[in-house]
Amino acid sequence: MGQLEEIDADRLRAWLPEVRSAEATAALMVAIAYDRGIGTGELASWYDRSEEWIDETIAALDSPGLVSTVARLEGVDIEAVAAESNLAPATVRDWFDALADDSVDEAADVVRRYAEGSVEPVRTGSPxxxxxxxxxxxxxxxxxxxxxxxxxxxxxxxxxxxxxxxxxxxxxxxxxxxxxxxxxxxxxxxxxxxxxxxxxxxxxxxxxxxxxxxxxxxxxxxxxxxxxxxxxxxxxxxxxxxxxxxxxxxxxxxxxxxxxxxxxxx
CATH class of the missing domain: 3.10.20.30 (Beta-grasp domain)
Structure with a gap:
């Protein structure tokens, strides 16, 4: 049995081929390895990161905030997106996290558009x-x-x-x-x-x-x-x-x- 509590590690594996940044790739691999039983101290050594970064990254990915965390790691400027749509940043984070109900490839496509600099208005995909x-x-x-x-x-x-x-x-x-x-x-x-x-x-x-x-x-x-x-x-x-x-x-x-x-x- 894995160590992640909120997120199925298979979903994190599904995100791996979809992300583009080294930061997002490293974060996902850390969380997957942790789920397999690798300790945070050993992970910190493997990835040359502090144990604090390891702990914070695992907590952020193993949560309802998975998609907004991936978006941030991919370089999405949530504050700029919020300003473009006259929304609070927390509302935009919640909007990204609601994409968890979609398939990974669909959610990743949205994240990718924003990560590539398309600071477009936030819009829902349904009535x-x-x-x-x-x-x-x-x-x-x-x-x-x-x-x-x-x-x-x-x-x-x-x-x-x-x-x-x-x-x-x-x-x-x-x-x-x-x-x-x-x-x-x-x-x-x-x-x-x-x-x-x-x-x-x-x-x-x-x-x-x-x-x-x-x-x-x-x-x-x-x-x-x-x-x-x-x-x-x-x-x-x-x-x-x-x-x-x-x-x-x-x-x-x-x-x-x-x-x-x-x-x-x-």
Whole structure:
């Protein structure tokens, strides 16, 4: 019986031919050898590394963080990927680790793209379900976006479109595009991440925003605001509050909408 606790050593062996860097190769071989009963002191001597490096490497690979560890060893700049998509680095690490559910060759292909310098937006490879609730309903009923059961309340209130509903977002769609495909008429102006007209607040799940240039870090990190025109779900489900772009917090970031009539305010 092997010494690894979380990961089957056969999966590590499957990763070996897929990696390109000497660092990743050495790390995988260390973990495989450890599973065969080789002690950490002997491994440190074999690979001319400190025992601390050996211990940390084995712990990182023998964990749910396997894929993000391989990605880091392959040279993926997780912080740069996070910045490109306006996400927290921890969210990007979790996204990489979710690839553990895919076959090794599929997960390795994603890692390889990022390792080769393709700092592209984080995107899911499968449809996501988006639940939406309009801010006006939240305010009228005295609810709060901090309520853990906010969307349960909305479901029990027997609300319907346009105030409340759900739809699927395909992998190559923004949230706004999917909403419009489903017959919804949401506010927008630039459609390119340069105004706040289409702003939403993410209550549950997470949304990447490649290309946004208007929201502050505080609005993104603390208020959990996103722009639906460039927003791409990266979790299987997302729950968001719409209509927040009309609020005071975003007033200075709005643009005249194409749907505004003559004489609309600038």
């Amino acid at each position: 996501s379900t988006v639940y939406h609730l309009d801010w006006s309903v939240v305010a009228e009923r005295g609810w709060s976006m901090d309520d853990e059961d906010l969307f349960e309340k909305a479901a029990d209130a027997d609300l319907g479109l346009p105030e409340y509903g759900r739809f699927l977002v395909e992998p190559n769609e923004s949230i706004l595009e999917a909403a419009e495909r489903g017959g919804r008429s949401w506010p927008y102006a630039c459609r390119g991440g340069a105004c706040s007209n289409c702003a939403v607040v993410v209550v549950e799940g997470d949304v990447a925003m490649p290309g946004q240039s208007i929201l502050s870090d505080e609005q993104i990190r603390e208020a959990n605001a996103r722009l639906s025109c460039v927003g791409v779900p990266i979790t299987d489900e997302v729950k968001l509050v719409t209509g927040v772009g009309d609020g005071d917090a975003f007033a200075d970031l709005r643009l005249p909408s194409p749907t505004d009539g003559p004489g609309a305010a600038d």
